[in-house]
Amino acid sequence: MTKSTITNKGQSLYQRAKQVIPGGTQLLSKRPEMFLPDQWPCYYSKAKGVDLWDLDGNKYTDLSYMGIGACVLGYADDDVDNAIKEAIAKGSVCTLNCPEDIELAEILCDIHPWANMVRYARGGSEAMAIAVRIARAKTGKDKIAFCGYHGWHDWYLATNLQGKDNLNGHLLPGLEPAGVPQSLGNTSFAFHYNEIEELKEIIKKHENNIAAIIIEPIRNYEPLPGFLEEVRKIATSIKSVLIFDEVSSGWRLNSGGAHLTYNVNPDIAVFAKAMSNGYPMAAIIGISGVMQAAQSSFISSTCWTEGIGPAAALATIKKYRECNVASHLIEVGKLIQQGWQSAANDCGLKVSISGIPPLAHFSFDYENGQAIKTLFTQEMLQRDFLATNAFYASYAHKEEHIIAYLKAVSKSFVIISQAIGENTVNKLLKGPVAHSGFYRLT
Numbered sequence: 001m002t003k004s005t006i007t008n009k010g011q012s013l014y015q016r017a018k019q020v021i022p023g024g025t026q027l028l029s030k031r032p033e034m035f036l037p038d039q040w041p042c043y044y045s046k047a048k049g050v051d052l053w054d055l056d057g058n059k060y061t062d063l064s065y066m067g068i069g070a071c072v073l074g075y076a077d078d079d080v081d082n083a084i085k086e087a088i089a090k091g092s093v094c095t096l097n098c099p100e101d102i103e104l105a106e107i108l109c110d111i112h113p114w115a116n117m118v119r120y121a122r123g124g125s126e127a128m129a130i131a132v133r134i135a136r137a138k139t140g141k142d143k144i145a146f147c148g149y150h151g152w153h154d155w156y157l158a159t160n161l162q163g164k165d166n167l168n169g170h171l172l173p174g175l176e177p178a179g180v181p182q183s184l185g186n187t188s189f190a191f192h193y194n195e196i197e198e199l200k201e202i203i204k205k206h207e208n209n210i211a212a213i214i215i216e217p218i219r220n221y222e223p224l225p226g227f228l229e230e231v232r233k234i235a236t237s238i239k240s241v242l243i244f245d246e247v248s249s250g251w252r253l254n255s256g257g258a259h260l261t262y263n264v265n266p267d268i269a270v271f272a273k274a275m276s277n278g279y280p281m282a283a284i285i286g287i288s289g290v291m292q293a294a295q296s297s298f299i300s301s302t303c304w305t306e307g308i309g310p311a312a313a314l315a316t317i318k319k320y321r322e323c324n325v326a327s328h329l330i331e332v333g334k335l336i337q338q339g340w341q342s343a344a345n346d347c348g349l350k351v352s353i354s355g356i357p358p359l360a361h362f363s364f365d366y367e368n369g370q371a372i373k374t375l376f377t378q379e380m381l382q383r384d385f386l387a388t389n390a391f392y393a394s395y396a397h398k399e400e401h402i403i404a405y406l407k408a409v410s411k412s413f414v415i416i417s418q419a420i421g422e423n424t425v426n427k428l429l430k431g432p433v434a435h436s437g438f439y440r441l442t
């Protein structure tokens with residue numbers, strides 16, 4: 001019996017989901033269509049370390065996104081979960097505030113000595129929206145220049161009001177701005193990473209009204225020499241707030257923001273996801289001259305005061321620092337990147353490898369690359385791996401996982417290479433080709 005016939009509990013639950021949940025899931029990147037339409041196991045019954053079990057009891061090893069970048073210590077990490085259990089036992093919410101907020105703020109400022117104030121949220125997008133609000137409140141200006149992906153909020157999607165393809169090339173193509181007020185058109189402008197001239201062009205047109213320049217300090221490519229420094233210089237010279245979005249880059253190159261590695265400081269940095277190993281938590285850290293502007297606006301929410309998020313973040317960050325987790329992630333990521341390349345070389349497949357080692361990617365360099373990627377996921381699932389054309393490293397990925405995974409990659413690449421040669425990629429697929437971006441589901 002093949003996996004595609006025994007994982008049907010997950011698939012049939014997903015059909016029910018689409019009747020009661022518009023879009024099926026709460027996160028585009030967790031849609032089964034993004035991986036392997038009609039075949040992906042969709043739901044888990046248990047997850048531990050790098051292993052997870054689907055609703056039919058099949059066990060898989062995750063060498064894909066590890067909770068879409070959130071679970072850097074691995075699933076259900078004992079140290080983090082014990083801290084959570086203590087927080088729950090104490091009562092995780094009441095009418096008073098939780099003291100862990102202050103301990104966490106002090107640690108975040110200790111790790112990032114340029115920062116001296118912190119606000120919290122519980123998700124990356126809302127934390128970015130808070131950073132934007134603070135920047136606008138501080139400067140009295142409206143417009144935003146940015147590159148990269150920063151979430152689902154109006155300020156970001158407004159970019160696509162001027163042209164629905166403006167956000168293509170910023171991680172997720174095809175994002176529709178339906179529901180974003182037309183009046184926000186002409187408030188957010190995208191430029192590409194390392195393309196300083198594009199930023200200068202935006203500044204030239206809107207110089208007096210740029211509240212913030214927002215970038216991920218690193219994602220798919222190393223910064224060109226001087227790029228980050230030049231962005232810093234421009235933000236200072238036009239008196240706008242420089243925001244580094246560390247929601248995905250944070251905690252992977254060192255025990256803090258990736259910007260520490262590049263020695264360029266923003267005015268605000270934003271963390272979420274990996275800062276608490278996937279428990280809901282986010283932090284907006286910054287210099288007091290900017291952060292105090294939060295007081296002139298209204299930024300306030302009940303669930304930002306509960307105690308589980310801070311307890312998870314404290315335990316997670318402690319482990320990052322004590323175990324030097326980032327060096328493990330870099331090492332493991334490099335092994336995977338080298339493994340992809342040598343498996344491809346062995347069978348003559350054309351692939352391009354990119355990303356910092358802890359957030360590694362590859363692409364199949366063929367016209368039907370998306371169909372080939374789908375076939376790769378299908379082949380790897382048959383071999384009990386959750387896999388796609390990316391690998392987000394975790395501390396729970398050990399040598400034995402890497403060896404077993406690369407063996408399965410080699411076998412899958414041979415099958416794929418043969419299928420390309422015989423023009424049978426689509427014939428081998430047992431379902432539709434995976435989606436590459438945002439689409440309406442039926």
Ligand SMILES: Cc1ncc(COP(=O)(O)O)c(C=O)c1O
Nearest residue numbers: 123124125149150151245247248
């Ligand atoms: C750089 C970056 N910013 C913001 C977000 C949004 O975070 P969340 O999904 O927690 O809202 C993400 C999510 O992938 C991200 O990678």
